[in-house]
Amino acid sequence: MPFGGTWRQTATTLFTLVALGMVACKPKPSSKDESDNEKGARDTAATEHAAATSATPSAGAGSPVVQDRRFLFAVNTKAPVTPQQIADAKSIIEKAAPGIAFVDDPGVGKTGISLIAPPPDQIEPPDENTIRYFGRGFDGSSAERARSMRGALGIGWNLDADPKLERLRAAQSSVKAFAEKMDGFIWDDATRELFTPAAFDSQRIAGWDSGYPDMRGQITIHYYENEGRHRAVTLGMEKFGAPDLVIQDVPISQSNRGSHVRNVAAQLIVEGASIGSNGELVLDLAAIKHAPTKAYYSGLDPSASHKTTIHLAAAKPEEGDAMNRLLEIRFPNGAGATEWERLAAAADALVGAPKDTPTAVAENDPELAAIKLRVQAKLPELAAAIQKGLPLGESISVKAPFDTDDGGVEWMWVSVTKWEGDTVHGVLDNAPAGIKSLKIGAPVTVKQSAIADYVRHKADDSLEGGESIKVLDRRSPITPR
Template sequence: MPKLLHAPLFSAVLACFLSAFMAASAVAAPPGATPGEPVPAGSPVAAGPIHFQFAIYYPKRPAAEPLTSLRNRLAQISGSPKLVTAAPPPASLTEAIVLARWNTTTVQKDYRPPSTDLLQRFGRGLSREQAEALQRTEQALILDFAHPAPQARTALFKAIDVALQVARDGNGLLWDEETREVFTPDEWRKRRIDSWENGVPDVAMHTVIHAYRSDNLVRAITLGMSKLGLPDVVVSDFSWSSNRPMGNLVNVFAQAMVEGATIARAGQFDLDLRGLKHSGARDPQLRSLKPNAAPVAKLSLVNGKWESGDPQNRLFEIRFDRYKGPDRYAQQTALLTAIFGADEDAVTRLKHNDELLAASKAAGAQLAKLRDTFNKGLQPGEYILVKAPFTTREGGNEWMWVEIARWNGDTIEGLLKNEPVDVTGLHAGQMVKVSQAKLFDYIRRYPDGREEGNETGKIIGRQQGKK
């Protein structure tokens, strides 16, 4: 009986924009709606004032006195926030304000900059020398901005501009407390100012997405949406190989909210890529769509459950139950395929010859070691696929790739990465169980894109190429 072997499916390449670090500065959940309840219809913009914090670190003595520079820049920039010595009560806030604190005594204790290890992931444009000098800094200008919610976009832009000019005057490095990133002034301008278009920011330049393994699968959350008075966005229980499309989905939904989208029906939002106004956020997504893309996603939205390290902000969690599928994992795949499309699944019908069987046996000899490695913990963004048999209608085998979520002895649970051809009752993205003893091959994919394994696939490719 011929076998069906699916080519490895990598519809998603890990992107640097999805990181594995989750900061733990927050220790308690912010007040908000009950987790799991549908988000209400209407505007997602916060009703009360918006507050956020930037800071400027000075690894060396500032070239210009920071508070004097701040006053001068506020006077020069039209519509800039008003400098105050004390924050007014939120209910009485009617204009944009900034509260400045010049700290030269307790920076290392109370406002310590991130370590050099973290700066490798969250330092934007910093040289090694700047990162090392930042560790020793004892001077920082801390800027707390606040303004009424209707001024969200214009006030944010002014705050970003003011912070940039003051940092340039004093040769400082900029810190965003909401996204937990450090920038050189040039990178701050590139990402935070040059990315605006007709008064609309590209939200991906003003937020970050932190992703980490949680309960064997991945949870991702934005940081930084509160600067625009909007909820941060959460997605749970997806696989590392879906990192890029899931990150794109989160960014596109966040962009729609920034551009003024409202929730028409409680707990539901129809996301249309073509409706985005910001061309820099919209056009790259449209160019990357596969031919079978819609490109519309029917999102379910519920109040997210706060976890340690999450931003102190409201959370909107994206769910996938408006799509058909035997479980939520298959529903995820259906949504991502609908909005972004999917590659055609290559299928080969063949008999296993001696060369293939020898390569498969060699792969099988590596599985016990691979299992131990998996259970000790893979690197963030690293994952393993295994090729497993599934019984067809005719009693043969269709060999498909499964991304491992749990590996206990001989039993492997994971997400099916191919759409079956001759197997009934299964769908791509579904959680399945397979036996280690019956596996045909494996692929280990590292965060930097390197791969190990799939020697049988290379043989099949060579044999097919000879015909």
């Protein structure tokens, strides 16, 4: 195929899960006895789940925040915690949160603070993978110290009211103070993250504004890939008396944009936003009270409308989710034929569309033709990798041609979801400039023989391929926004 038409330099896929506060998680194994028909039916149901708005009831009207809340921090220590050190922790907590009783039994319905020092044989130090994927603020030296920890003190908080989040702030400041005293590390059980005291201070304690935190530093997102379904769910909202939020099927190429929508929703919910009678929640950047967060999202694209509406529905937690209420984010009223397209449209309205100007390319461009020859030789290897199953946190995008409304060709990136023979299935990663019927986020199929480039984003954040990106950038550099 000639190379005339317009080419897109980059895909929206190229991002780092960890940089977004996201953690890729292992999928649950499927049954070995499952038939192909059963598997296909389940895959189809999973993909269409978010669009089936009648599947579960809408979230109740009003604020979803409740005052009763339970959460646990733990301080990992070099040696088993002594009675004197427990007394020291109690003194630090009493100073930070006067008037809250200490209780021996952290049972449901018992308001108070419980201190738990498990016996040494029940303590397992964090391993290398835990620190790599769930550690925050670690370098080589602190990681080595963390792996040698042999003690821990759990600090459980059972609260009946915290309308101004003062008790949460007291819990965070006291656990940091005790960790510093013990030269230890902090485990946040709600988000399943391990912090150095400095990182905990930076993400959890510093930066509050108008009585609220930047929720990007208070929650994390776990991303599951399972049987063609890509599920992203928050952890950590329980500390604020709020439900966690889930998008049941979001392609990895849309995870960045999905995170913006989810984080803004979390921010507004914690700040007191109300859900409408039909489950609708207006996401309006102007309504955010935390000024730095408002400035960050508004600054991504000042020309965007900075406003969209999502719908929230009660959802059933799945294995690996927090023991917390769960609300599913849906996009029933957005532009687009599929939920993926409507998610992209909502993100465009809220924070702006990806900046991606098409580059005109002459037919039979020799440099791009040479790249395609090399890429075509590589594709069987990529197809085999997709069919086998990519390693956790890895993705592949390919560049393919699409016919434009005026008879031309627009070369765009597709995030691959399935590879069957010469047919590649995926999600469109660019917003078409010359195809009115096609939108970013749309499910598409392309032929392997037409593919002219690829990018393999590996779990260690390294990239393979993308030769055309370098060529087009050299010819027409992109100015980062």
